[in-house]
Amino acid sequence: MDSGMVKNNALLRGMLNFFLDYPIDKHIAMCGSLLLIIFIFVPFIQLIYLVFFSSSALEGNIYFSSLMNNYFLSRLWFTTYQAMISVGASLLIGLPAAYIFYRIDFPFKNILLTFATIPFILPVVVVGLAFKELFGTNGLINYILNFLHFSSINLQGTIWLIILAHVYYNIPIIIRIVGTHLQRIHQDYDDASSLLGAGNFRKLISIYFPLLISPILSSALLVFLFCFTSFGIVLILGNYRFDTIEVVIYRFTTGLFNLQEAMSISIFQIIFCVLVFALYSKMNSFIKSNSITTKTHFTKINELKFIKKMFVVVFILFICIFTFLPVGVLFFQAFTINSSNFITFQNFITLFTDTGNFSYISPINAICWSIVLAIFSSLFAAIISFFSASYIDRKSHKLKSLFGTLYVMPLMIPAITLSIGLIITFNKSFIDLRHSVVLLIIAHTLLAIPFLYYLSILAINSIPKDIKDACLLLGCNRNKVSYKIYLPIARNYILTGIIFSFGISLGEFGSASMLRGSNFYTIPLAIYQFLSHPGSINLGNAFALSVLLVMISFIIFYVIEKFKLSIFS
Amino acid sequence: MCKFILTILFCFSVTLVGCQNNSKSVLTMLTHDSFDIKQDILDDFSKKNNLKVEIIKAGDANQVLTRVLLNAGNPEADLIFGIDNIAYKRIEKIDELFIPHELEITDIISRNILNEFNDHSYLVPIDYGFVNINYDQALYNINPPASYDDLILNKWNGKFIVLDPSMSSPGLQFLISTILHFGEDRWQDYWKALKKNDVLIVDGWETGYYTHFSHNGGNRPLVVSYTTSPAAEAFFGNLTDPPTKNIIPGKLFRQVESVGILKGSRNIVNAKKFIKFMLSDKFQKQIPETMFVYPVRENLKLPIWWQHAPQITDISKIEFNNQDLQRWIVEWSKIMRY
Numbered sequence: 029m030d031s032g033m034v035k036n037n038a039l040l041r042g043m044l045n046f047f048l049d050y051p052i053d054k055h056i057a058m059c060g061s062l063l064l065i066i067f068i069f070v071p072f073i074q075l076i077y078l079v080f081f082s083s084s085a086l087e088g089n090i091y092f093s094s095l096m097n098n099y100f101l102s103r104l105w106f107t108t109y110q111a112m113i114s115v116g117a118s119l120l121i122g123l124p125a126a127y128i129f130y131r132i133d134f135p136f137k138n139i140l141l142t143f144a145t146i147p148f149i150l151p152v153v154v155v156g157l158a159f160k161e162l163f164g165t166n167g168l169i170n171y172i173l174n175f176l177h178f179s180s181i182n183l184q185g186t187i188w189l190i191i192l193a194h195v196y197y198n199i200p201i202i203i204r205i206v207g208t209h210l211q212r213i214h215q216d217y218d219d220a221s222s223l224l225g226a227g228n229f230r231k232l233i234s235i236y237f238p239l240l241i242s243p244i245l246s247s248a249l250l251v252f253l254f255c256f257t258s259f260g261i262v263l264i265l266g267n268y269r270f271d272t273i274e275v276v277i278y279r280f281t282t283g284l285f286n287l288q289e290a291m292s293i294s295i296f297q298i299i300f301c302v303l304v305f306a307l308y309s310k311m312n313s314f315i316k317s318n319s320i321t322t323k324t325h326f327t328k329i330n331e332l333k334f335i336k337k338m339f340v341v342v343f344i345l346f347i348c349i350f351t352f353l354p355v356g357v358l359f360f361q362a363f364t365i366n367s368s369n370f371i372t373f374q375n376f377i378t379l380f381t382d383t384g385n386f387s388y389i390s391p392i393n394a395i396c397w398s399i400v401l402a403i404f405s406s407l408f409a410a411i412i413s414f415f416s417a418s419y420i421d422r423k424s425h426k427l428k429s430l431f432g433t434l435y436v437m438p439l440m441i442p443a444i445t446l447s448i449g450l451i452i453t454f455n456k457s458f459i460d461l462r463h464s465v466v467l468l469i470i471a472h473t474l475l476a477i478p479f480l481y482y483l484s485i486l487a488i489n490s491i492p493k494d495i496k497d498a499c500l501l502l503g504c505n506r507n508k509v510s511y512k513i514y515l516p517i518a519r520n521y522i523l524t525g526i527i528f529s530f531g532i533s534l535g536e537f538g539s540a541s542m543l544r545g546s547n548f549y550t551i552p553l554a555i556y557q558f559l560s561h562p563g564s565i566n567l568g569n570a571f572a573l574s575v576l577l578v579m580i581s582f583i584i585f586y587v588i589e590k591f592k593l594s595i596f597s
Numbered sequence: 598m599c600k601f602i603l604t605i606l607f608c609f610s611v612t613l614v615g616c617q618n619n620s621k622s623v624l625t626m627l628t629h630d631s632f633d634i635k636q637d638i639l640d641d642f643s644k645k646n647n648l649k650v651e652i653i654k655a656g657d658a659n660q661v662l663t664r665v666l667l668n669a670g671n672p673e674a675d676l677i678f679g680i681d682n683i684a685y686k687r688i689e690k691i692d693e694l695f696i697p698h699e700l701e702i703t704d705i706i707s708r709n710i711l712n713e714f715n716d717h718s719y720l721v722p723i724d725y726g727f728v729n730i731n732y733d734q735a736l737y738n739i740n741p742p743a744s745y746d747d748l749i750l751n752k753w754n755g756k757f758i759v760l761d762p763s764m765s766s767p768g769l770q771f772l773i774s775t776i777l778h779f780g781e782d783r784w785q786d787y788w789k790a791l792k793k794n795d796v797l798i799v800d801g802w803e804t805g806y807y808t809h810f811s812h813n814g815g816n817r818p819l820v821v822s823y824t825t826s827p828a829a830e831a832f833f834g835n836l837t838d839p840p841t842k843n844i845i846p847g848k849l850f851r852q853v854e855s856v857g858i859l860k861g862s863r864n865i866v867n868a869k870k871f872i873k874f875m876l877s878d879k880f881q882k883q884i885p886e887t888m889f890v891y892p893v894r895e896n897l898k899l900p901i902w903w904q905h906a907p908q909i910t911d912i913s914k915i916e917f918n919n920q921d922l923q924r925w926i927v928e929w930s931k932i933m934r935y
Contacts, residue, residue, distance in 0.1 A: 078667065099934075153803060160808045165816050185797075264808070268761055268798035268933065282659035283763030284923050285666075285687055385887055386652065387633040452667045462673050463625075463653055541630070542656045559803045560631055561889065562826040562841075563833025567807060 052507055056415035061434055063412065064477070067470055068437050071449025076295070078452060079287045100276070100293070104300075107272040110187060111255035114194035115248050121195060122202025123244070125347050128340055130207035133326035140344070142585045144351050145200040145527060149535035149581045151552040152260030153559060154574045155193060158354035159265065161361070163189060168353075185267035193261045196354070198251045200531075201479075204524045205247040206240060209486060211520075213239050242315050242489065246482045249308045253301060253439040253478075259538070273297050277442045294445045301440035302433060309429045355578055362571035366564055375568035379576075389554040391573060395580060398550045401465075402533035402584075405472035406526045409480045412473075414522055417484035418510045421496075435481040438474040447471075447542040465548055471539045476529030483525040487518035523592045527585055534581055551577045624867045625651045625674035627665070627859075629658040632678055633887035634880070642874050648867055658684060658766050665859070669693050672859035675868045678875075680720060682713040682853045683769060687919045695719040695857045696865070698872055705876055706893050709912060713853045720855035723875050726890040727851060727909050728770040730757075730844040731822040733812040742819070745778055745846040749790040757819040758797045758805045763926050765801040770850050771821045772929055777915045778848040788932050798933060812841050819844075825889045828905035832886070839905050848913055854890070 129141050147155075162168050163183040170180040183189040217235050226234065259274045271279075273293060280290035329340060363371050382388055413435070420431045438446075450471070454461035461467040491513060499509050537552040544553065551573060558570040632654065643650050653674055655661050662684045665677055670693065680688075688694060697718045703711065710725065711717045730748075732741045742748050748757055760768030776784045797817060799805045806822055809815035823829075824843055831839040856875055858868045874880055881892035885903045892899075917925075 156804065156808055160815065164814075166814070263764070263800040264804050266800075268800070279763045282657070282663060283769075284926055285659075285663070285919070286923070287663075384636055385633050386636050386639055387887070388636070448663060448667060451664055451673075455668060455671055455673070463651075542660060544654070556803075557630070559807055561833070562806060562822070562829045564813070564830075565833045567813060 049505055050507065053415040053419040053510055056412060057419040057431075060412035060416045060477070061431070063470070064434050064437060064474065067450065067474060068441060068446065071446065071453040072294075072441060074453045075445060075449040076291055079291045103271050103273055103276055106270060107256055107274075110190060110194070110270070110272070111252050111258075114191050114198065114255040115252045117191060117195045118198045118202050118251050119244070119248060121347075121350075122199045122247075123206060124343055125199065126203045126207035126210055128343055128347075129203060130211040131327060132329055132332070132340060134329040134340070134344065138586070138589055140348060141203075142582060142589055143355075144203060144347060145531065145585050146355060146578055146581060147196045147351060148200045148528065148531040149577065150354070150574070151535055151537050151555055151577075152264055153537075154358065154555060154570070155196070155261070155354060156264040157361075157571075158357040159189065159193065160184070161357045162353055163192075168357075185265075185269055187270060189265050190258075190262055190270060193265055194255045194258065196350070197261070198254060201251055201254075201528070202247045204527065205250075205483065205486070206243045208483070208521055208524050209240060209243040209490070210236075212490070242312065243486055245308060245312055245315075246486060249305070249436070250439070250478060250482065252304065253436065256301065256304075257297070257439065257442065259443065274442050278444050281444050281448070290445065294442045297442060298437075298440050305433055305436060305440075306429075309432060313425060358571055358574045358578065362568070362575040365568040365571060375565075375572035378565060379569045379572045387557060389549045389557055391551075391554065391576060394549045394551045394554040394573075395576070397548045398534050399580075399584075401469060401472055401550065402530045404469050405476055405533050406529040408469070408473045409476035409529050410522050410526055413477055413480035413525065414484045414515075414518060415510070417481060417488050417518075418514045420485075421488045421514075432481075432485075436478045439478050443538045447539055450543065463544075468540060468543045468548070471543055472529075472533045472536065475532045475536065475539075476525070479528040480522065480525035483521040484518055487521040488514055491517055520592055523588055527588055530584055530588070531581070534577065534584075551580075622647060622867075623649045623651055624676070624864055624871060625653060626676040626678055626856075626871070627653050627655055627661060627672075627674035628678040629661050630654050630656065631658075631888060635883045635887060638879055638883065641879075642871070646867065646870055650871070662687065665694060670861050672861045674859060675862040675864040676856055676871060677859055678723065678854070678856045680855050680857060681766075682851075682855075683766075683773070683922070685714055685720065685855075686917060686922060689919070691716065691719050692860075694860055696860050696862070698858055698869060700869060700872060702876065707895065709914075710853055710893055712914070713851070714855060720857040721872050721876070722853045722855050722893050724884050724888065724890040724892055725851055725853040727824040727849045728767045728774065728821060729824045729849055730846055731810075731820050731826050731841045732844055733810065733818040734840055734842050735812070741842070741844055743844065743846070745775065745787065748819070748846065749787070749794050751794070753794060753819065755795040755797075756817050757791070757794070758799060758809050758815075758817050759791070759821050760802060760805055761798055761800050762929055766852075767802050767821060767823065769922075769926070770852050772925060773850040773915065773917075774848060776925065777850055777913060778846075785928060785932060788929065792933055823889065824849075824909065825885070825891070825906040828885070828903055829889045831902045831905050832900075843905075843907060845907065845909065848911065849909055850915065851909070851912055853893075 125144070129137065129144075150158075160167065164170075165180065165182055165184070173180050183192070213236070217239075218231060221231050221235055256272070257274045258272050259278065262270055262272050262275055266275075274297070277290050277293050277297070280286045280293065329337060332340065362375055363373070366372060366374050379391055382390070416431065416435065420428055450467060451462055454467065495513065496509065499513055500506075504512070534550075535552060536550070537556065540550045540553055541556070544550075555570050555573050555577075558566045558573065632652065634652075639650060642648075651674075655664055655673075658679050658681065661677070661679055664673065665680075666688070685691075698721055699718075700721065702717070702721055706722055710722050713722065714720045730742075742750070742753055747753065759771060762769035762772040775787055778784075779787050797805075797809060799809060802822065805820050806826075807813050809817050810820040811818045822841075824845070827839040827841045827843055830841050831837070834840070856872055858865060858872070862868055876894065878894065878897065881894040882897050882899065884890060884892040885899055885906070889906075891906070891908075
């Protein structure tokens, strides 16, 4: 009995030691990079091989011919400059918003912050419909302009509408990534510099900017890649006048069936994005990692000086209107289309009425699938990203860049080539994933990894090096360092990343449309399903479901936000 | 280390195997997003044949064709529905993708529909449709344009929405219709005139119909759509008089959709049963109500609102191959590009 206990204890201790010394981070980083290689590189290379060397079904096309012509070069120029303007405009609105949301306390702040994230989840086709009601020739903006006796403007089919949409989608990224970092800058810096006579501008240049440069660069990189590879927005709002490279690739793939050309351009796009990433990496290497470790301090809005207060109030109003308006249009349409009186619930009732058709998607089913997908992919992406980031932290700069490129790759690869690549790679007997939900979970995990990885890196970089060294010197094992030092700091960053990852899962259409099997649907798929038939009842249902999507996302984001606050205090 | 990796691999493979469907009585059909069927008649079929029918929607018609081409010989499904007489031209070697269905169909389907597929021993036509122009009756019930030539009149400047043929299947069908109408040497001039008349080009039917068409709050009353869209409006709105009307501007291209058995299928007997089922009265009769296209079987009793979907009797055929299609799209893009 006694010896049994001892044995048991020894066994337990052995197991405990084994687990404590077990290099979890190393293995998860390995698994993560393996996952990315298997599900990104292998399909891509497989597709290149099939298209260029071995397919008999695709003969007679010349490749690399379009890369040199004027049309392509002009598209490349357009793609690049619209992405740069979009990044600039997003920063212009996003940075002050980040400051306001994460440094100043005002009523309903959390609700507003949650609301500002909603654009991220809206399917493009729905935003297109909402933008029509706002910026179209008969839209609300023109109505107001006419009312005030200004001449009306027509934004439809102009580059400005595309940039506006890009800003609409991407300011949540700037606000949240920069804000999460901004929150942790100690108020003492601010106070000390004030005491020493620094003005606001001086404080901005000498205190905030150096401390924030690395999150600003990271978020700008993500936004740039998003806009550079923009597809749906350009397609729906561009009216054939504007094509990004991603759209050109799609045209070659499905319209012209010229996969050779599509693959040549895809390779070009990836190389171009990697070069952009190299530039980012170079810029980042000049930055000394600024360590910040403090608690939040919020300035109450009433403590601000009058001018500053006015500025803050106006800016909050602007952000509210900017994010509220399109969503407001959705709500308005959902409750007024098909109504004989003013307000109707008809669209919501028909939404839940089974038509008896195979194509009928129960909203409850779609919502459940969307949430399940979101939970699994966020969880996987968060674990992979956090441990990879904490593993890579101790490695050389070269390896860091390599990992960084790999982990941001999902944003660089054209969606259509990746989807086709996945389908032709995982098609053999035991790894036949073509209609399995596993493939969709993996796809969403991959899309979420860039966000979570860069947020984790930001968090871990902000921890002073002497603290990390001291822990290791004092015999703390690596898991404990990850758990006790990295995790508490990274927690808020990871939760922010999870919000984005949920956003991707809830709102993503392209990969879900190609990779779904027969039994699962996401909410955007259901919305598109309604919009594929004529009839105002279908339009009404699409709006009603969009409203449900907005409300569900709002609740989820709000809960995550609350959770974030509660663990912070 | 080794153990860890092995465990991971094991878990992974267990998940994969768990996700597989190895039961033998499953018939899978790959199709595009617009496929639909009444659930109860599908259930009837499944029950009668002791089968589970799995229908996999895999994107739009072009994406589905791309997948089938790339998975040749190792198909994702037993059947594919949705290869039309345009996609058919893009398949170079049909015997590498399909196996002959060996069904007697010549007495069920009319000769001129069968002829859309030069070799109909592989593909069985199921339905057909036409892309034309719809107009918004609320605004323009006085004098809508009546022909292709009317559309380039100054009167209709800035009123018409067309679809990009390199992105959208109805867009390509409309382009082919104009080629059919004006001939290989004159269609380019027609499109130049349309462009001059400030035609709006959008990426797909959804954007054209729901964003820019005046019936749905846009500011253009003429849109490229289907001859069956007014009927669908009547059906969904429960109306006797639909709010949109058809314009038959001249010759129209007829799109015929087919079903075929994919090479490599291990379920050929059941696949044939399903094709027979798709040709049965029961299935054909519900085609208007679910997919809003015309069934290939004639003399069926169709719902009353289907009267708003006109029968096009003047059918002319056009011969073309994949190179022609690519050339047309490229030429069109060069004309219409801004």
